[in-house]
Amino acid sequence: MTCPLHRNPITAVEGPAVGVSIEHLSKNFGRLQALRDVSFAVEPGEIFVLMGPSGSGKSVLLKHIVGLEAPSDGRVLIEGRDATAEGTLENVRIAMVFQAGALFNSLSVYDNLALYPREHRLGTEAGIREKVMRALQILSLENTAHKFPSELSGGMKKRVAIARALVMEPQLMLYDEPTSELDPIMGATISEIIATLRDEYHVTSVVVSHDRELALGIADRVGILMDGSLVFLGAPAELHAPEDPRIANFFHPKIDLKNPRFKSLEA
Amino acid sequence: MNQLTSILEGFGRAMLLLIESGRHLGTLPRQRARFIEQCYLIGYTTLPIVAILCFFMGSVLALQSGYSMENFGAKQFIGSLVGLSFARELGPVIVAILVAGRVGSAITAELASMKVYQEIDALVTMNIPPARMLVLPRLAAVLVMMPVLTIIGILIGWFGGAVVCTYVDFISIEPEAYFAALRSFMQFKDVGTGILKAEIFGFVIVLICCSIGLNTRGGPREIGASVTKAVVASLISILVLDYFVTKALL
Ligand SMILES: Nc1ncnc2c1ncn2[C@@H]1O[C@H](COP(=O)(O)OP(=O)(O)OP(=O)(O)O)[C@@H](O)[C@H]1O
Ligand SMILES: [Mg+2]
Numbered sequence: 001m002t003c004p005l006h007r008n009p010i011t012a013v014e015g016p017a018v019g020v021s022i023e024h025l026s027k028n029f030g031r032l033q034a035l036r037d038v039s040f041a042v043e044p045g046e047i048f049v050l051m052g053p054s055g056s057g058k059s060v061l062l063k064h065i066v067g068l069e070a071p072s073d074g075r076v077l078i079e080g081r082d083a084t085a086e087g088t089l090e091n092v093r094i095a096m097v098f099q100a101g102a103l104f105n106s107l108s109v110y111d112n113l114a115l116y117p118r119e120h121r122l123g124t125e126a127g128i129r130e131k132v133m134r135a136l137q138i139l140s141l142e143n144t145a146h147k148f149p150s151e152l153s154g155g156m157k158k159r160v161a162i163a164r165a166l167v168m169e170p171q172l173m174l175y176d177e178p179t180s181e182l183d184p185i186m187g188a189t190i191s192e193i194i195a196t197l198r199d200e201y202h203v204t205s206v207v208v209s210h211d212r213e214l215a216l217g218i219a220d221r222v223g224i225l226m227d228g229s230l231v232f233l234g235a236p237a238e239l240h241a242p243e244d245p246r247i248a249n250f251f252h253p254k255i256d257l258k259n260p261r262f263k264s265l266e267a
Numbered sequence: 268m269n270q271l272t273s274i275l276e277g278f279g280r281a282m283l284l285l286i287e288s289g290r291h292l293g294t295l296p297r298q299r300a301r302f303i304e305q306c307y308l309i310g311y312t313t314l315p316i317v318a319i320l321c322f323f324m325g326s327v328l329a330l331q332s333g334y335s336m337e338n339f340g341a342k343q344f345i346g347s348l349v350g351l352s353f354a355r356e357l358g359p360v361i362v363a364i365l366v367a368g369r370v371g372s373a374i375t376a377e378l379a380s381m382k383v384y385q386e387i388d389a390l391v392t393m394n395i396p397p398a399r400m401l402v403l404p405r406l407a408a409v410l411v412m413m414p415v416l417t418i419i420g421i422l423i424g425w426f427g428g429a430v431v432c433t434y435v436d437f438i439s440i441e442p443e444a445y446f447a448a449l450r451s452f453m454q455f456k457d458v459g460t461g462i463l464k465a466e467i468f469g470f471v472i473v474l475i476c477c478s479i480g481l482n483t484r485g486g487p488r489e490i491g492a493s494v495t496k497a498v499v500a501s502l503i504s505i506l507v508l509d510y511f512v513t514k515a516l517l
Contacts, residue, residue: 063388066392067391067392068388068391068392089391089392089394090394094392095392095393096389096392098385098388098389100384102384102385102386102388102389103386103389104381104386104389105380105381105384105386106377115393116393116395119393119395120394120395168393
Protein backbone atom coordinates (compact mmCIF):
# COMPACT_ATOMS: atom_id res chain seq x y z
CA MET A 1 0.00 0.00 0.00
CA THR A 2 1.25 3.51 0.69
CA CYS A 3 4.85 4.03 1.68
CA PRO A 4 5.07 5.27 5.29
CA LEU A 5 6.93 8.39 4.25
CA HIS A 6 4.04 9.46 2.09
CA ARG A 7 1.35 8.65 4.53
CA ASN A 8 -1.93 10.07 3.55
CA PRO A 9 -2.57 13.16 5.62
CA ILE A 10 -5.84 11.81 6.96
CA THR A 11 -5.30 8.57 8.72
CA ALA A 12 -3.44 5.31 8.74
CA VAL A 13 -5.76 2.43 9.35
CA GLU A 14 -4.51 -0.91 10.46
CA GLY A 15 -6.46 -4.07 9.97
CA PRO A 16 -8.66 -5.23 7.12
CA ALA A 17 -11.89 -3.56 6.05
CA VAL A 18 -14.98 -4.72 7.86
CA GLY A 19 -18.45 -5.48 6.59
CA VAL A 20 -21.77 -4.92 8.27
CA SER A 21 -24.78 -7.13 7.84
CA ILE A 22 -28.20 -6.11 9.01
CA GLU A 23 -30.65 -8.98 9.27
CA HIS A 24 -34.39 -8.49 9.69
CA LEU A 25 -33.83 -5.58 12.03
CA SER A 26 -36.91 -4.17 13.74
CA LYS A 27 -37.08 -1.61 16.51
CA ASN A 28 -40.06 -0.48 18.52
CA PHE A 29 -40.17 2.44 20.92
CA GLY A 30 -43.31 1.60 22.81
CA ARG A 31 -46.00 1.67 20.14
CA LEU A 32 -43.87 3.46 17.59
CA GLN A 33 -42.23 1.21 15.01
CA ALA A 34 -39.02 3.01 14.13
CA LEU A 35 -37.58 0.18 12.00
CA ARG A 36 -39.51 -2.58 10.25
CA ASP A 37 -37.72 -5.71 9.11
CA VAL A 38 -34.73 -3.95 7.54
CA SER A 39 -32.16 -6.20 5.87
CA PHE A 40 -29.08 -5.26 3.87
CA ALA A 41 -25.35 -5.72 3.90
CA VAL A 42 -22.58 -3.18 3.68
CA GLU A 43 -19.59 -4.71 1.92
CA PRO A 44 -16.10 -4.22 3.36
CA GLY A 45 -14.55 -1.03 2.01
CA GLU A 46 -17.77 0.31 0.57
CA ILE A 47 -19.49 3.68 0.97
CA PHE A 48 -23.12 3.07 1.73
CA VAL A 49 -25.33 6.14 1.73
CA LEU A 50 -28.57 5.97 3.62
CA MET A 51 -31.25 8.46 2.71
CA GLY A 52 -34.84 9.06 3.63
CA PRO A 53 -37.28 11.60 4.98
CA SER A 54 -36.89 13.09 8.42
CA GLY A 55 -38.04 10.68 11.12
CA SER A 56 -37.76 7.61 8.91
CA GLY A 57 -35.36 5.86 11.30
CA LYS A 58 -31.92 6.61 9.85
CA SER A 59 -30.30 7.73 13.08
CA VAL A 60 -31.86 4.82 14.94
CA LEU A 61 -30.39 2.43 12.39
CA LEU A 62 -26.90 3.91 12.84
CA LYS A 63 -27.20 3.54 16.60
CA HIS A 64 -27.95 -0.13 16.12
CA ILE A 65 -24.80 -0.56 14.04
CA VAL A 66 -22.63 0.90 16.78
CA GLY A 67 -24.48 -1.03 19.49
CA LEU A 68 -26.08 1.92 21.28
CA GLU A 69 -29.55 0.52 20.73
CA ALA A 70 -30.54 -3.11 21.05
CA PRO A 71 -32.81 -4.53 18.33
CA SER A 72 -36.39 -5.44 19.19
CA ASP A 73 -36.04 -8.15 16.59
CA GLY A 74 -33.36 -9.31 14.17
CA ARG A 75 -29.69 -8.53 14.55
CA VAL A 76 -26.75 -6.50 13.32
CA LEU A 77 -23.47 -8.24 12.63
CA ILE A 78 -20.11 -6.55 12.22
CA GLU A 79 -17.57 -8.95 10.80
CA GLY A 80 -19.78 -11.74 12.11
CA ARG A 81 -19.95 -10.33 15.65
CA ASP A 82 -23.16 -9.10 17.15
CA ALA A 83 -23.06 -5.31 17.39
CA THR A 84 -24.36 -5.32 20.95
CA ALA A 85 -21.94 -8.01 22.17
CA GLU A 86 -19.33 -6.89 24.62
CA GLY A 87 -16.10 -7.42 22.74
CA THR A 88 -17.24 -5.97 19.41
CA LEU A 89 -16.06 -2.42 20.00
CA GLU A 90 -12.78 -3.75 21.30
CA ASN A 91 -12.11 -5.76 18.17
CA VAL A 92 -13.45 -3.41 15.54
CA ARG A 93 -12.70 0.29 15.61
CA ILE A 94 -15.94 2.07 14.86
CA ALA A 95 -16.23 5.83 14.83
CA MET A 96 -19.52 7.62 14.78
CA VAL A 97 -20.21 11.22 13.86
CA PHE A 98 -23.37 12.04 15.77
CA GLN A 99 -26.07 14.15 14.20
CA ALA A 100 -25.73 16.72 17.00
CA GLY A 101 -21.96 16.33 17.27
CA ALA A 102 -21.93 14.94 20.82
CA LEU A 103 -18.73 16.81 21.63
CA PHE A 104 -17.46 16.70 25.21
CA ASN A 105 -18.55 20.10 26.43
CA SER A 106 -16.12 20.25 29.32
CA LEU A 107 -13.10 19.59 27.09
CA SER A 108 -11.43 21.92 24.61
CA VAL A 109 -11.54 21.02 20.92
CA TYR A 110 -7.98 19.75 21.16
CA ASP A 111 -8.75 17.53 24.14
CA ASN A 112 -11.91 16.27 22.44
CA LEU A 113 -9.77 14.96 19.60
CA ALA A 114 -6.95 13.73 21.81
CA LEU A 115 -9.19 11.82 24.21
CA TYR A 116 -9.40 8.62 22.19
CA PRO A 117 -5.68 8.13 21.50
CA ARG A 118 -4.82 9.16 25.06
CA GLU A 119 -7.28 6.79 26.67
CA HIS A 120 -6.16 3.91 24.48
CA ARG A 121 -2.52 4.90 24.80
CA LEU A 122 -1.91 5.14 21.08
CA GLY A 123 1.41 6.87 20.85
CA THR A 124 3.26 9.59 22.69
CA GLU A 125 1.81 12.98 23.49
CA ALA A 126 3.90 14.46 20.64
CA GLY A 127 2.60 11.85 18.21
CA ILE A 128 -0.96 12.48 19.32
CA ARG A 129 -0.46 16.20 18.96
CA GLU A 130 0.70 15.77 15.39
CA LYS A 131 -2.27 13.59 14.54
CA VAL A 132 -4.77 15.94 16.17
CA MET A 133 -3.36 19.04 14.51
CA ARG A 134 -3.41 17.30 11.14
CA ALA A 135 -7.05 16.37 11.53
CA LEU A 136 -7.90 19.92 12.57
CA GLN A 137 -6.02 21.28 9.57
CA ILE A 138 -7.87 19.07 7.12
CA LEU A 139 -11.15 20.49 8.37
CA SER A 140 -9.83 24.09 8.54
CA LEU A 141 -10.12 24.17 12.30
CA GLU A 142 -6.56 25.05 13.33
CA ASN A 143 -7.70 28.20 15.09
CA THR A 144 -10.27 26.50 17.24
CA ALA A 145 -7.94 24.04 18.99
CA HIS A 146 -8.17 25.80 22.32
CA LYS A 147 -11.80 26.81 22.14
CA PHE A 148 -14.60 24.98 23.91
CA PRO A 149 -17.58 23.47 22.09
CA SER A 150 -19.90 26.16 23.45
CA GLU A 151 -17.85 28.78 21.60
CA LEU A 152 -18.28 27.15 18.19
CA SER A 153 -20.84 27.59 15.43
CA GLY A 154 -23.07 24.67 14.41
CA GLY A 155 -21.00 23.84 11.34
CA MET A 156 -17.76 24.08 13.30
CA LYS A 157 -19.09 21.62 15.86
CA LYS A 158 -19.95 19.23 13.06
CA ARG A 159 -16.46 19.53 11.65
CA VAL A 160 -14.89 18.95 15.07
CA ALA A 161 -17.02 15.82 15.40
CA ILE A 162 -15.73 14.60 12.03
CA ALA A 163 -12.15 15.45 12.99
CA ARG A 164 -12.57 13.55 16.24
CA ALA A 165 -13.75 10.51 14.31
CA LEU A 166 -10.80 10.76 11.90
CA VAL A 167 -8.31 10.77 14.77
CA MET A 168 -9.73 7.41 15.85
CA GLU A 169 -8.48 5.89 12.57
CA PRO A 170 -11.52 3.64 12.40
CA GLN A 171 -12.17 0.62 10.23
CA LEU A 172 -15.84 1.49 10.08
CA MET A 173 -17.09 5.07 9.95
CA LEU A 174 -20.69 6.04 10.61
CA TYR A 175 -21.70 9.56 9.70
CA ASP A 176 -25.05 11.02 10.70
CA GLU A 177 -25.66 13.90 8.30
CA PRO A 178 -22.03 15.05 8.09
CA THR A 179 -22.70 17.82 5.59
CA SER A 180 -26.10 19.09 6.68
CA GLU A 181 -24.80 22.24 8.38
CA LEU A 182 -21.86 22.96 6.11
CA ASP A 183 -21.33 25.29 3.19
CA PRO A 184 -21.06 23.67 -0.27
CA ILE A 185 -17.26 23.75 -0.38
CA MET A 186 -16.90 22.21 3.05
CA GLY A 187 -19.55 19.66 2.03
CA ALA A 188 -17.46 18.74 -0.99
CA THR A 189 -14.37 18.46 1.22
CA ILE A 190 -16.18 16.01 3.47
CA SER A 191 -17.21 13.93 0.45
CA GLU A 192 -13.59 13.88 -0.67
CA ILE A 193 -12.43 12.77 2.76
CA ILE A 194 -14.93 9.94 2.87
CA ALA A 195 -13.93 8.80 -0.62
CA THR A 196 -10.21 9.06 0.17
CA LEU A 197 -10.66 6.90 3.25
CA ARG A 198 -12.27 4.26 1.08
CA ASP A 199 -9.80 4.42 -1.79
CA GLU A 200 -6.59 4.47 0.19
CA TYR A 201 -7.46 2.78 3.45
CA HIS A 202 -10.46 0.59 2.70
CA VAL A 203 -12.48 2.18 5.43
CA THR A 204 -16.09 1.10 5.30
CA SER A 205 -18.49 4.02 5.59
CA VAL A 206 -22.18 4.29 6.27
CA VAL A 207 -23.32 7.83 5.58
CA VAL A 208 -26.74 9.15 6.50
CA SER A 209 -27.27 12.18 4.33
CA HIS A 210 -29.75 14.27 2.42
CA ASP A 211 -26.91 15.57 0.30
CA ARG A 212 -27.62 14.49 -3.27
CA GLU A 213 -24.20 15.55 -4.53
CA LEU A 214 -22.57 13.37 -1.93
CA ALA A 215 -24.82 10.40 -2.62
CA LEU A 216 -24.45 10.53 -6.37
CA GLY A 217 -20.80 11.53 -6.23
CA ILE A 218 -19.19 9.01 -3.91
CA ALA A 219 -21.71 6.34 -2.92
CA ASP A 220 -21.13 2.78 -4.02
CA ARG A 221 -24.67 1.94 -3.06
CA VAL A 222 -27.63 3.83 -1.74
CA GLY A 223 -30.43 2.71 0.56
CA ILE A 224 -33.59 4.67 1.15
CA LEU A 225 -35.60 4.33 4.34
CA MET A 226 -39.19 5.42 4.52
CA ASP A 227 -41.26 5.00 7.64
CA GLY A 228 -38.81 2.47 8.99
CA SER A 229 -38.77 0.23 5.90
CA LEU A 230 -36.05 -0.05 3.31
CA VAL A 231 -37.77 0.94 0.06
CA PHE A 232 -34.75 1.17 -2.22
CA LEU A 233 -31.38 -0.52 -2.36
CA GLY A 234 -29.13 -0.10 -5.36
CA ALA A 235 -26.49 1.83 -7.23
CA PRO A 236 -26.71 5.64 -7.18
CA ALA A 237 -27.13 5.70 -10.95
CA GLU A 238 -30.52 4.03 -10.58
CA LEU A 239 -31.70 7.09 -8.69
CA HIS A 240 -31.64 9.30 -11.78
CA ALA A 241 -34.88 7.77 -12.98
CA PRO A 242 -36.46 5.94 -10.05
CA GLU A 243 -39.51 3.81 -10.76
CA ASP A 244 -41.12 4.16 -7.34
CA PRO A 245 -43.12 7.43 -7.32
CA ARG A 246 -42.39 7.96 -3.60
CA ILE A 247 -38.68 7.95 -4.31
CA ALA A 248 -39.05 10.17 -7.36
CA ASN A 249 -41.00 12.64 -5.26
CA PHE A 250 -38.44 12.46 -2.46
CA PHE A 251 -35.58 13.10 -4.85
CA HIS A 252 -37.11 15.74 -7.04
CA PRO A 253 -39.72 17.50 -4.97
CA LYS A 254 -41.36 20.21 -7.06
CA ILE A 255 -42.08 23.48 -5.35
CA ASP A 256 -45.68 23.96 -6.31
CA LEU A 257 -46.85 27.41 -5.33
CA LYS A 258 -50.32 26.94 -6.77
CA ASN A 259 -50.96 23.84 -4.79
CA PRO A 260 -48.77 23.89 -1.65
CA ARG A 261 -48.36 20.61 0.17
CA PHE A 262 -49.25 21.94 3.61
CA LYS A 263 -52.57 23.19 2.29
CA SER A 264 -53.53 19.79 1.01
CA LEU A 265 -53.09 18.58 4.62
CA GLU A 266 -55.68 21.02 5.86
CA ALA A 267 -58.31 19.78 3.46
CA MET B 268 -45.27 -1.23 44.99
CA ASN B 269 -44.01 0.83 42.07
CA GLN B 270 -41.85 2.83 44.45
CA LEU B 271 -40.38 -0.33 45.87
CA THR B 272 -39.45 -1.76 42.49
CA SER B 273 -37.87 1.52 41.43
CA ILE B 274 -35.82 1.61 44.64
CA LEU B 275 -34.67 -1.97 44.06
CA GLU B 276 -33.92 -1.15 40.45
CA GLY B 277 -31.84 1.84 41.48
CA PHE B 278 -30.00 -0.29 44.00
CA GLY B 279 -29.26 -2.90 41.34
CA ARG B 280 -27.99 -0.27 38.90
CA ALA B 281 -25.70 1.21 41.53
CA MET B 282 -24.30 -2.23 42.34
CA LEU B 283 -23.63 -2.97 38.67
CA LEU B 284 -21.90 0.39 38.33
CA LEU B 285 -19.78 -0.41 41.37
CA ILE B 286 -18.70 -3.76 39.93
CA GLU B 287 -18.01 -2.18 36.56
CA SER B 288 -15.86 0.53 38.15
CA GLY B 289 -14.06 -2.03 40.26
CA ARG B 290 -13.07 -3.89 37.11
CA HIS B 291 -11.08 -0.84 35.99
CA LEU B 292 -9.27 -0.35 39.29
CA GLY B 293 -5.95 -1.02 37.58
CA THR B 294 -6.32 2.11 35.44
CA LEU B 295 -6.34 4.41 38.46
CA PRO B 296 -2.60 5.19 38.46
CA ARG B 297 -2.75 6.57 34.94
CA GLN B 298 -5.89 8.54 35.72
CA ARG B 299 -3.95 10.53 38.33
CA ALA B 300 -4.84 13.87 36.83
CA ARG B 301 -8.57 13.16 36.98
CA PHE B 302 -8.25 11.79 40.50
CA ILE B 303 -6.49 14.93 41.71
CA GLU B 304 -9.05 17.16 40.02
CA GLN B 305 -11.83 15.28 41.79
CA CYS B 306 -10.00 15.49 45.13
CA TYR B 307 -9.87 19.22 44.63
CA LEU B 308 -13.57 19.44 43.77
CA ILE B 309 -14.74 17.13 46.53
CA GLY B 310 -12.35 18.18 49.27
CA TYR B 311 -10.98 21.63 48.85
CA THR B 312 -14.11 23.36 47.61
CA THR B 313 -16.26 21.79 50.34
CA LEU B 314 -13.90 22.73 53.14
CA PRO B 315 -15.09 26.30 53.86
CA ILE B 316 -18.72 25.31 54.26
CA VAL B 317 -17.75 22.31 56.41
CA ALA B 318 -15.74 24.64 58.62
CA ILE B 319 -18.53 27.16 59.05
CA LEU B 320 -21.24 24.61 59.72
CA CYS B 321 -19.18 22.51 62.14
CA PHE B 322 -18.08 25.59 64.05
CA PHE B 323 -21.64 26.70 64.65
CA MET B 324 -22.94 23.21 65.35
CA GLY B 325 -20.23 22.87 68.00
CA SER B 326 -21.15 26.24 69.47
CA VAL B 327 -24.86 25.52 69.57
CA LEU B 328 -24.31 22.11 71.06
CA ALA B 329 -22.19 23.62 73.85
CA LEU B 330 -24.75 26.36 74.39
CA GLN B 331 -27.71 23.99 74.63
CA SER B 332 -25.95 21.50 76.83
CA GLY B 333 -24.55 24.29 79.02
CA TYR B 334 -28.07 25.61 79.47
CA SER B 335 -29.63 22.29 80.42
CA MET B 336 -26.73 20.80 82.35
CA GLU B 337 -26.42 23.82 84.58
CA ASN B 338 -29.60 22.76 86.35
CA PHE B 339 -28.07 19.62 87.74
CA GLY B 340 -24.53 20.88 88.06
CA ALA B 341 -23.01 18.76 85.30
CA LYS B 342 -21.45 21.69 83.44
CA GLN B 343 -17.96 20.23 83.65
CA PHE B 344 -19.05 17.44 81.28
CA ILE B 345 -19.88 19.73 78.36
CA GLY B 346 -16.47 19.04 76.87
CA SER B 347 -17.07 15.29 76.92
CA LEU B 348 -20.52 15.67 75.41
CA VAL B 349 -19.46 17.92 72.57
CA GLY B 350 -16.32 15.88 72.01
CA LEU B 351 -17.98 12.51 71.77
CA SER B 352 -21.04 13.57 69.81
CA PHE B 353 -18.91 15.34 67.25
CA ALA B 354 -16.44 12.53 66.84
CA ARG B 355 -18.97 9.72 66.70
CA GLU B 356 -21.98 11.32 65.08
CA LEU B 357 -22.17 14.97 64.13
CA GLY B 358 -18.83 15.28 62.35
CA PRO B 359 -19.41 12.47 59.85
CA VAL B 360 -23.12 13.20 59.37
CA ILE B 361 -22.67 16.95 58.79
CA VAL B 362 -19.82 16.35 56.37
CA ALA B 363 -21.84 13.69 54.54
CA ILE B 364 -24.88 15.94 54.23
CA LEU B 365 -22.76 18.77 52.87
CA VAL B 366 -21.01 16.46 50.44
CA ALA B 367 -24.39 15.18 49.24
CA GLY B 368 -25.72 18.68 48.71
CA ARG B 369 -22.64 20.24 47.23
CA VAL B 370 -20.69 17.48 45.51
CA GLY B 371 -23.38 14.87 44.87
CA SER B 372 -25.72 17.30 43.17
CA ALA B 373 -22.91 18.59 40.96
CA ILE B 374 -21.90 15.06 39.98
CA THR B 375 -25.43 14.10 39.05
CA ALA B 376 -25.99 17.30 37.07
CA GLU B 377 -22.77 16.84 35.15
CA LEU B 378 -23.23 13.16 34.33
CA ALA B 379 -26.93 13.57 33.55
CA SER B 380 -26.26 16.33 31.07
CA MET B 381 -23.48 14.26 29.50
CA LYS B 382 -25.99 11.46 29.13
CA VAL B 383 -28.78 13.62 27.73
CA TYR B 384 -26.48 15.37 25.25
CA GLN B 385 -25.11 12.02 24.00
CA GLU B 386 -21.60 12.54 25.36
CA ILE B 387 -21.91 9.24 27.19
CA ASP B 388 -22.97 7.56 23.94
CA ALA B 389 -19.90 9.04 22.27
CA LEU B 390 -17.69 7.62 25.03
CA VAL B 391 -19.26 4.19 24.62
CA THR B 392 -18.65 4.18 20.87
CA MET B 393 -15.04 5.19 21.55
CA ASN B 394 -14.77 2.12 23.75
CA ILE B 395 -14.02 4.27 26.80
CA PRO B 396 -16.22 2.90 29.59
CA PRO B 397 -17.89 5.78 31.48
CA ALA B 398 -17.41 3.80 34.70
CA ARG B 399 -13.67 3.96 34.19
CA MET B 400 -13.31 7.57 33.18
CA LEU B 401 -16.12 9.23 35.12
CA VAL B 402 -16.97 7.07 38.13
CA LEU B 403 -13.74 5.45 39.32
CA PRO B 404 -11.76 8.69 39.88
CA ARG B 405 -14.68 10.15 41.83
CA LEU B 406 -15.06 7.09 44.05
CA ALA B 407 -11.33 7.05 44.76
CA ALA B 408 -11.26 10.78 45.47
CA VAL B 409 -14.16 10.67 47.89
CA LEU B 410 -12.50 7.86 49.85
CA VAL B 411 -9.41 9.98 50.24
CA MET B 412 -11.15 13.25 51.01
CA MET B 413 -13.86 12.11 53.46
CA PRO B 414 -11.46 11.40 56.35
CA VAL B 415 -9.71 14.72 55.77
CA LEU B 416 -12.97 16.66 55.77
CA THR B 417 -14.29 14.74 58.76
CA ILE B 418 -11.20 15.23 60.91
CA ILE B 419 -11.17 18.93 60.13
CA GLY B 420 -14.92 19.13 60.80
CA ILE B 421 -14.56 17.36 64.16
CA LEU B 422 -11.69 19.59 65.26
CA ILE B 423 -13.54 22.74 64.28
CA GLY B 424 -16.69 21.52 66.05
CA TRP B 425 -14.71 20.96 69.25
CA PHE B 426 -13.18 24.37 68.87
CA GLY B 427 -16.62 25.95 68.40
CA GLY B 428 -17.73 24.38 71.67
CA ALA B 429 -14.65 25.68 73.43
CA VAL B 430 -15.27 29.22 72.22
CA VAL B 431 -18.83 29.19 73.58
CA CYS B 432 -17.77 27.69 76.89
CA THR B 433 -15.13 30.35 77.35
CA TYR B 434 -17.07 33.43 76.35
CA VAL B 435 -20.68 32.76 77.36
CA ASP B 436 -21.26 34.11 80.84
CA PHE B 437 -23.54 31.53 82.38
CA ILE B 438 -21.25 28.67 81.26
CA SER B 439 -17.73 30.15 81.53
CA ILE B 440 -15.53 27.09 81.59
CA GLU B 441 -11.83 27.59 80.94
CA PRO B 442 -10.62 26.04 77.65
CA GLU B 443 -8.18 23.86 79.63
CA ALA B 444 -11.03 22.36 81.67
CA TYR B 445 -13.17 21.92 78.54
CA PHE B 446 -10.48 20.04 76.64
CA ALA B 447 -9.54 18.01 79.69
CA ALA B 448 -13.14 16.83 79.97
CA LEU B 449 -13.19 16.18 76.24
CA ARG B 450 -10.08 14.03 76.46
CA SER B 451 -11.05 12.10 79.55
CA PHE B 452 -13.82 10.08 77.87
CA MET B 453 -12.47 10.11 74.34
CA GLN B 454 -10.86 7.03 72.94
CA PHE B 455 -9.06 6.66 69.67
CA LYS B 456 -11.83 4.27 68.66
CA ASP B 457 -14.43 7.05 68.82
CA VAL B 458 -12.70 9.15 66.20
CA GLY B 459 -11.98 6.01 64.19
CA THR B 460 -15.67 5.13 64.20
CA GLY B 461 -16.55 8.60 62.96
CA ILE B 462 -14.08 8.41 60.13
CA LEU B 463 -15.24 4.97 59.09
CA LYS B 464 -18.82 6.20 59.00
CA ALA B 465 -17.87 9.20 56.91
CA GLU B 466 -16.01 6.93 54.54
CA ILE B 467 -19.08 4.74 54.04
CA PHE B 468 -21.41 7.72 53.60
CA GLY B 469 -19.16 9.46 51.08
CA PHE B 470 -18.71 6.33 49.01
CA VAL B 471 -22.44 5.63 48.93
CA ILE B 472 -23.28 9.24 48.03
CA VAL B 473 -20.91 9.30 45.07
CA LEU B 474 -22.08 5.91 43.86
CA ILE B 475 -25.76 6.89 44.06
CA CYS B 476 -25.20 10.25 42.39
CA CYS B 477 -23.12 8.76 39.55
CA SER B 478 -25.63 6.00 38.98
CA ILE B 479 -28.67 8.28 38.88
CA GLY B 480 -26.83 10.73 36.64
CA LEU B 481 -25.76 8.10 34.15
CA ASN B 482 -29.26 6.62 33.97
CA THR B 483 -30.97 9.89 33.12
CA ARG B 484 -33.07 9.99 29.97
CA GLY B 485 -34.84 12.91 28.39
CA GLY B 486 -33.95 16.60 28.48
CA PRO B 487 -33.19 19.52 30.79
CA ARG B 488 -36.20 18.84 32.98
CA GLU B 489 -35.07 15.28 33.61
CA ILE B 490 -31.59 16.53 34.52
CA GLY B 491 -33.17 18.64 37.25
CA ALA B 492 -35.33 15.75 38.40
CA SER B 493 -32.29 13.49 38.56
CA VAL B 494 -30.40 15.96 40.73
CA THR B 495 -33.29 16.18 43.17
CA LYS B 496 -33.68 12.42 43.22
CA ALA B 497 -29.96 11.88 43.79
CA VAL B 498 -29.77 14.33 46.69
CA VAL B 499 -32.87 12.92 48.36
CA ALA B 500 -31.67 9.34 47.90
CA SER B 501 -28.27 10.30 49.32
CA LEU B 502 -29.75 11.98 52.39
CA ILE B 503 -32.03 9.06 53.13
CA SER B 504 -29.18 6.60 52.67
CA ILE B 505 -26.97 8.60 55.03
CA LEU B 506 -29.50 8.53 57.85
CA VAL B 507 -30.56 4.90 57.34
CA LEU B 508 -26.97 3.72 57.07
CA ASP B 509 -26.05 5.82 60.06
CA TYR B 510 -28.33 3.81 62.28
CA PHE B 511 -27.15 0.43 61.09
CA VAL B 512 -23.45 1.27 60.97
CA THR B 513 -23.61 2.82 64.43
CA LYS B 514 -25.36 -0.24 65.78
CA ALA B 515 -22.84 -2.56 64.18
CA LEU B 516 -19.90 -0.60 65.55
CA LEU B 517 -21.16 -0.14 69.12
N1 LIG C 1 -34.92 7.07 22.05
C1 LIG C 1 -36.09 7.14 21.39
N2 LIG C 1 -37.25 6.94 22.05
C2 LIG C 1 -38.43 7.00 21.40
N3 LIG C 1 -38.56 7.25 20.09
C3 LIG C 1 -37.44 7.46 19.38
C4 LIG C 1 -36.15 7.42 19.99
N4 LIG C 1 -35.23 7.67 19.04
C5 LIG C 1 -35.91 7.85 17.90
N5 LIG C 1 -37.24 7.73 18.08
C6 LIG C 1 -38.28 7.83 17.04
O1 LIG C 1 -37.90 7.00 15.97
C7 LIG C 1 -38.21 7.61 14.74
C8 LIG C 1 -36.98 7.67 13.86
O2 LIG C 1 -36.07 8.57 14.42
P1 LIG C 1 -34.67 8.89 13.77
O3 LIG C 1 -33.95 9.77 14.71
O4 LIG C 1 -34.00 7.65 13.37
O5 LIG C 1 -35.07 9.72 12.47
P2 LIG C 1 -34.12 10.18 11.29
O6 LIG C 1 -34.45 9.37 10.10
O7 LIG C 1 -32.72 10.17 11.74
O8 LIG C 1 -34.63 11.67 11.04
P3 LIG C 1 -33.78 13.00 10.73
O9 LIG C 1 -33.47 12.98 9.30
O10 LIG C 1 -34.74 14.09 11.08
O11 LIG C 1 -32.58 12.97 11.60
C9 LIG C 1 -38.80 8.96 15.06
O12 LIG C 1 -40.20 8.86 14.96
C10 LIG C 1 -38.41 9.22 16.47
O13 LIG C 1 -39.41 9.93 17.14
MG1 LIG D 1 -31.36 11.57 12.30
